[in-house]
Amino acid sequence: MTASPSRILILVKPDGVRRRLTGEILRRIEAKGYSLASLKLVVPTEEVLAAHYAEHVERPFYPGLVEYMTSGSVVAAVVEGHRVIEGCRSLMGATDPTTAAPGTIRGDLARDWGSSAIENLVHGSDCEASAAREIAIWFPELG
Numbered sequence: 001m002t003a004s005p006s007r008i009l010i011l012v013k014p015d016g017v018r019r020r021l022t023g024e025i026l027r028r029i030e031a032k033g034y035s036l037a038s039l040k041l042v043v044p045t046e047e048v049l050a051a052h053y054a055e056h057v058e059r060p061f062y063p064g065l066v067e068y069m070t071s072g073s074v075v076a077a078v079v080e081g082h083r084v085i086e087g088c089r090s091l092m093g094a095t096d097p098t099t100a101a102p103g104t105i106r107g108d109l110a111r112d113w114g115s116s117a118i119e120n121l122v123h124g125s126d127c128e129a130s131a132a133r134e135i136a137i138w139f140p141e142l143g
């Protein structure tokens with residue numbers, strides 16, 4: 001018997017949508033073998049971001065992060081598959097795109113533009129608990 005698939009919340013951030021990389025980012029995730037379960041285009045509110053980035057609200061870079069994340073549309077997706085969190089985190093690469101490994105989404109497609117928030121194209125939940133929490137924030141209709 002196969003274990004039930006894990007889920008992850010993926011966001012193509014505003015720089016990814018603006019640079020027309022949504023298809024490329026989702027293509028890499030699908031090409032790896034994971035499945036899209038839900039998908040939508042949204043302009044996030046500050047309330048959604050405060051919930052999503054609750055661990056960062058007190059950090060000095062938070063105002064810049066909100067400015068970045070509300071600068072345009074975001075594509076939100078629920079992606080499924082066995083060990084999908086590890087798999088997508090590996091595809092995404094490290095937070096800092098300057099040093100993210102070549103071959104990863106951030107390493108291949110993102111760079112530092114000198115802005116106050118690190119623009120790195122994509123978000124992916126870092127563990128099962130975060131994924132459940134973030135999916136409930138971005139897709140309350142699935143609850």
Ligand code: IDP
Nearest residue numbers: 061065094095116117118119120122123124126
């Ligand atoms: P992750 O997205 O790789 O999981 P987190 O540490 O959860 O990284 O940070 C969330 C997001 O906040 C990052 O993807 C990046 O856009 C931004 N960020 C993180 N650290 C900094 C920083 O030191 N300066 C500016 N922006 C940051």
